[in-house]
Amino acid sequence: MSLLSVDGLTIRYGDTPAVRDLSFTVEAGESVGLVGESGSGKTQTALAVLGLLPANAITSGSITFANVELLGASEKALNSLRAQKMAMVFQDPMQALNPFAQIGAQLRRILLRHGLADRADAREKVLAMLERVGLPDARRQYAAYPHQLSGGMRQRAMIAAALIAEPELLIADEPTTALDVTVQAQILELLEVLRKDTALLLITHDLGVVAGHCERMLVLEAGRLVEQGATRDVFARPQHEHTARLLAAAPRLDRTDIPAASPGETVFEIDGAAVSYAERGRENLQAVRGVELSLRAGETVAVVGESGSGKSSLARAALGLVPLQSGRVTFCGQVLEGRVQGRSKDARRGLQLVFQDPVGSLNPQMRVSSIVGEPLLVHESGVSAEMRRERVVAILMKTGLGKEYLDRYPHELSGGQAQRVAIARALILEPKVLVCDEAVAALDGTVREQVLGLLRDVQLESGLAIVFISHDLSVVRAISHRVLVMYMGALVELANNDTLFAGARHPYTRALLKAVPVPDPEHAGGKSTLAGEVPSAFSPPSGCAFHPRCPHARDICKTDTPKQRTLDGTTVACHLAEEL
Amino acid sequence: MRMLADTLRRMSKSRSLMFSAGILVSIVIVAIVGPMLSPHDYQQTDFDNLLHAPGRAHMQFFGTDDLGRDLFVRSMLGVQVTIVVAIVASIVSLVIGVAYGAIAGYVGGRVDAVMMRFVDTLYALPFIFFVILLMVAFERNFLLIFVAIGAINWLDMARIVRGQTLSLREREFVDAARLTGVSAARIIFRHIAPNLVGVVIVYVTLTIPQAILVESFLSFLGLGIQEPQTSLGALVDAGVNQMEGASWMLLIPAALLAVILLCFNFLGDAMRDVFDAKDAR
Numbered sequence: 033m034s035l036l037s038v039d040g041l042t043i044r045y046g047d048t049p050a051v052r053d054l055s056f057t058v059e060a061g062e063s064v065g066l067v068g069e070s071g072s073g074k075t076q077t078a079l080a081v082l083g084l085l086p087a088n089a090i091t092s093g094s095i096t097f098a099n100v101e102l103l104g105a106s107e108k109a110l111n112s113l114r115a116q117k118m119a120m121v122f123q124d125p126m127q128a129l130n131p132f133a134q135i136g137a138q139l140r141r142i143l144l145r146h147g148l149a150d151r152a153d154a155r156e157k158v159l160a161m162l163e164r165v166g167l168p169d170a171r172r173q174y175a176a177y178p179h180q181l182s183g184g185m186r187q188r189a190m191i192a193a194a195l196i197a198e199p200e201l202l203i204a205d206e207p208t209t210a211l212d213v214t215v216q217a218q219i220l221e222l223l224e225v226l227r228k229d230t231a232l233l234l235i236t237h238d239l240g241v242v243a244g245h246c247e248r249m250l251v252l253e254a255g256r257l258v259e260q261g262a263t264r265d266v267f268a269r270p271q272h273e274h275t276a277r278l279l280a281a282a283p284r285l286d287r288t289d290i291p292a293a294s295p296g297e298t299v300f301e302i303d304g305a306a307v308s309y310a311e312r313g314r315e316n317l318q319a320v321r322g323v324e325l326s327l328r329a330g331e332t333v334a335v336v337g338e339s340g341s342g343k344s345s346l347a348r349a350a351l352g353l354v355p356l357q358s359g360r361v362t363f364c365g366q367v368l369e370g371r372v373q374g375r376s377k378d379a380r381r382g383l384q385l386v387f388q389d390p391v392g393s394l395n396p397q398m399r400v401s402s403i404v405g406e407p408l409l410v411h412e413s414g415v416s417a418e419m420r421r422e423r424v425v426a427i428l429m430k431t432g433l434g435k436e437y438l439d440r441y442p443h444e445l446s447g448g449q450a451q452r453v454a455i456a457r458a459l460i461l462e463p464k465v466l467v468c469d470e471a472v473a474a475l476d477g478t479v480r481e482q483v484l485g486l487l488r489d490v491q492l493e494s495g496l497a498i499v500f501i502s503h504d505l506s507v508v509r510a511i512s513h514r515v516l517v518m519y520m521g522a523l524v525e526l527a528n529n530d531t532l533f534a535g536a537r538h539p540y541t542r543a544l545l546k547a548v549p550v551p552d553p554e555h556a557g558g559k560s561t562l563a564g565e566v567p568s569a570f571s572p573p574s575g576c577a578f579h580p581r582c583p584h585a586r587d588i589c590k591t592d593t594p595k596q597r598t599l600d601g602t603t604v605a606c607h608l609a610e611e612l
Numbered sequence: 613m614r615m616l617a618d619t620l621r622r623m624s625k626s627r628s629l630m631f632s633a634g635i636l637v638s639i640v641i642v643a644i645v646g647p648m649l650s651p652h653d654y655q656q657t658d659f660d661n662l663l664h665a666p667g668r669a670h671m672q673f674f675g676t677d678d679l680g681r682d683l684f685v686r687s688m689l690g691v692q693v694t695i696v697v698a699i700v701a702s703i704v705s706l707v708i709g710v711a712y713g714a715i716a717g718y719v720g721g722r723v724d725a726v727m728m729r730f731v732d733t734l735y736a737l738p739f740i741f742f743v744i745l746l747m748v749a750f751e752r753n754f755l756l757i758f759v760a761i762g763a764i765n766w767l768d769m770a771r772i773v774r775g776q777t778l779s780l781r782e783r784e785f786v787d788a789a790r791l792t793g794v795s796a797a798r799i800i801f802r803h804i805a806p807n808l809v810g811v812v813i814v815y816v817t818l819t820i821p822q823a824i825l826v827e828s829f830l831s832f833l834g835l836g837i838q839e840p841q842t843s844l845g846a847l848v849d850a851g852v853n854q855m856e857g858a859s860w861m862l863l864i865p866a867a868l869l870a871v872i873l874l875c876f877n878f879l880g881d882a883m884r885d886v887f888d889a890k891d892a893r
Contacts, residue, residue: 353787372790380793393784397806406802407792457788 033099035060035231036081036118036201040093041103043076043085043255050076051255053093060200063232065246065263067239067278069476070447073255074235078203081233082120083110098200116146118201119194121223123209125186129178135189136162136174139196148197158196165192165222184215184565188222195226202227205235212338212503217547217560220245237476239282240506240549243267244558251275264553281477282551283506288529290488290511296329299497300350300383300465305359307345307521317569319345321521322359325499327465330491332498334512334529336505336544340566342521343501347467350499351385364464381411384458388470390450394442401438404428404457411461423460431456431486448479452486459490467499472507484511505548509533517541520569520577527602537604537612540578576607584608622886629882632875639872643691652682654689655840663858675860677850686842687865693843694824694872697757701823702816704762709769710805710812716770717777718800728774731767739764747835757836761823769815776811780804817880821873828869844869 034057043051051073058064068074079085081095083102095102097118102110122128130138139158143149149157155174162170165188178186187207194202204223208216223232224245234246242249242263249266251259251274258272270276307320320342327333335343348354350361352372361368363382369375387393394403404424408415415423425435431452442450451471458466468487472480488511490496502508508515508529515532517525517540525538536542543562550557562581567573573580579589586607594605606612623629647654652672658680666675666683674683716727743760750756780786781804789799828845830836837843844865851862 351791353790373796377793380791383791385788385791387784387788389784393788395785395789395803395807397809398802406789406794410793410795410798454788457792461792 034058036095036097036233038077038081038093038095041077041080041095042092043073043080044090045088049255050089051080054252054255054257055093056250056257056260058201058231058233061229061231062248063227063234063246065242065249066233066235066252067237067242067249068252069237069278069478071254072252074252075205076255077252078120078205078233078235081203082114082118083107112146115142115199116148116197117199118203119197119199121187121190121194121202121204121207123206125183125190126178128190129186129193131178134175134177135181139189139193142193142196146197161192161196162189164226165189165195166218167192182565183211184219187211187215187219191219191223191226195230199230201231201233203233203235206237207234208241209236209238212566213505213547214338214543214560214562215565216241216549217558218562220549220558221560238549239267239278239477239551240558243551243553244549251278267551267553277478279551281481283477283480283504283510284551285506285509285533285545285548285557288509288533290332290513290529291492292513294330296331296495296497298326299329299364300327300499301325301362302346302350303360303362305346305349305361306357307342307349307354308357309345309354318572319521319569320349323516323518323521323523325516325526327497327499329464329497330495331514332487332491332500332512333514333516334500334502334508335516335518336502336508337518338503338544338566340520340569341518343503343518344469345521346518347385347469347499347501351383351467377411381407381461382464384461384463384466386451386454386458386466386468386471388473390447390454390474391442391445393454394450396442398441399438400428400433400440400442400445400453403442403453404460407457407461424456427456427460428453430459430490432482446479448475448483451475451479451483455483455486459496462494463496465497465499467501469501470503471500473502473504480507487511505544517544520566520572522577523596523603523605524578525602525604525606527604531600531602537599537602537609538606539582539584539608539612543581543583576605584612619886623883626882626886628878629886632878632882635871636875636879639691639868639875640695643688643695646688647685650682650685652685654681654685654842657681663854663861665858666860666864674864675858677861678854678858681840683861683864687844687847687868690842690844690847690865691868691872693837693841694827694845694869697761697827697843698820698823698876700758701761701765701827702819704758705765705769705819705823706812706816708762709766710773710808712766713770713773713775714777714800714804714808717774718781718796718804720778720781724774728771731770734763734767743830743835757827757830760830761826764826765819765823769812769819772811772815773808776808777804780807814880814884817876817883821876821880824869824873824876844872 036058039055041051041054042049054077066074080091081102083105091103136158139161140154143154143157159170159174162173167173167185167188181189208219211219220241236242246263249263250257253274259266259275266275270279302323302325304322304324305320306322309317309319323346325333335346337343345354349356352370352375355370363379368379401424404427405420408420408423428437433449433452445453472483475483487498491498500511512529514528516523519540525536525541536545546557546559546561548557564581567580575591576589576594579585582589588607594607596603596605597609599609661676661680663678664672664676666673672682672684674687677683716724746756746760786799786803789803827836827843828848831843831845832849837846847865848862851865854861
């Protein structure tokens, strides 16, 4: 008898089905991946199993857990099952943990509520659990509030809360999506080690995570189950075209699609850029320290780093949205004013930005035609309305959107369409340099491929130079010619795409590369080789900022800041670069 | 225009909105047309006909007051004055508040700090004291009431608009506009202002009942509209004095006031739902 069996589950909101006729089982102790793009019904399924669907959801079918029917079960019956028999780890632990209660108290309450420990030994059990999930100094974390922990530590606490009652089924909904790649690898390994006999239903959009951590997988498309099977078989021989499409779109590290750049003249230079944010009552936060970058026409340079590495600050300072503390920005030989308001029309025209959140970067009260046409209105005020409309249509066509989108409002667009509109707005003035700040991070795999393809095509056609900021190394592999790796605001390595992915010189870059989940069950990546997390930028470590996490750190690393050197065309800042 | 059409469509779907708007419109129509059809005049006294109870005699459906004036005509005049005061005061607060708040929010920094401390200072003044000062310093007149009511209402509006502008200013579409070289004025009018409309409209519909209450309160204290002009508040005040012998003098204007207030409050709530719905769609 299966531990969990879902039979003919349908979930509807009004007339819109979110999940249609879904059937699957989870056996005791096994790990199953539930994969699909956004809106495919993954999370709805998990919520239905836990009885957490909103009141307006209409369900039919059956969900049995250990021979108990869950659909339509009373709240009381569900409550005794939840936490004790089945538990959930959410994507955002900040939302899932009670911000007003200490971590330890929250875990203790679970034990006491389900009668799993008495008051005397509950505290000891909680401390033991916190230690098992790798929270350093468990006694201190017991009394900590959720906001006092870092993202990775919070997710560890969440896992501790989920596993403390030793449930039979653990549902993890995108448990690492909000985390940096090195931390993601740690958390996934932790889940693997700790769950032992607990069955795992892992919901994710990331095929690399499934390949590394699940025995079986289920593929959802628009609420329907299109394929299921052993992970190895599905990856080797996908039966359904949607699975094949997902697999083809899954970014990988072992190849790049970018054609070699035909290096043009240097169009954009950042020299010794430093950015700091002053916050009242706190020390200055040094976000970027002395980064250099030059960009030639027709070239893409990726800027990579985990959150807090300063990559976005670097871009925003280069564009003049935040002030540079020191250093300078040169565009086509002309040194630019610090603030964008003071810059010449040519510079503003030639430098454009595409944001991460496609919907947030479009004015919700404007139509696509005015959004895309506005730059023309500002820079070519002589152009007639007719001409402007023609140019808007032409650029929209280029980004793969037809005339019918002209009159739409941003909320009537999907994420991918909105990002195309944002790209069209950036490209209509035919800029020389385009900065993409996590421009594909919010998009689903197949849509991401299309947007990357669009950027490549535009570059080939017009010799556009692109600064591509991303935390996702597989995307970087696919789009860039050169890669700049940042850690705590400083450059650690700058190398050609192939050189970097074949043999990185800096230990941080190597660890990043190892941590990326690879969508291939035979050569699973996602290995955690780094302990800990990025330190606070308010109190950066002395010497080399990376030394507390570096497996090769020596005494010199603790005292001296490493100088940038160039070895075989790779710029690297590490004391041990020659030896490693 | 389609945005407007969308909004209107959603408004027409909201039952409480249509219902309260319907009642308000009918009251206003009666208040304008009624006195024209009535043979009586709002200031004509009739000492043979004092405190006449409501009835069909002499076409005096609401009866007469202690000076023999027709209460229907006076009540309708009161409705007119009350609604005009409320709407004008709201427009005053809208114009000052939105401009002030948007500038403080968009410019930010020291300008914002100074502008908002000024608002805080005005908040600290006791309102009634302020009104009495105005009334003593200048002669009592109709305009002063607008000034007094507008002067308190715009403070709330300015705070709300400033808060909204502060968060809108940080939105990426504003950054995108700045990057392409859109001027500050165009950013305020084309990018920020349209996104304020929802909040502002809702807030205005909620300030109207507030202004009505303040006006009634002032008139009730004898600081508002002067005889023989009248407002609902002044009528209620007169009614209180005759409460024992002629309860209709209190009940009729009080009931009208209550209905109008309720309708505006419902309207405000319904508007909020209509504008909130945009995000949920």
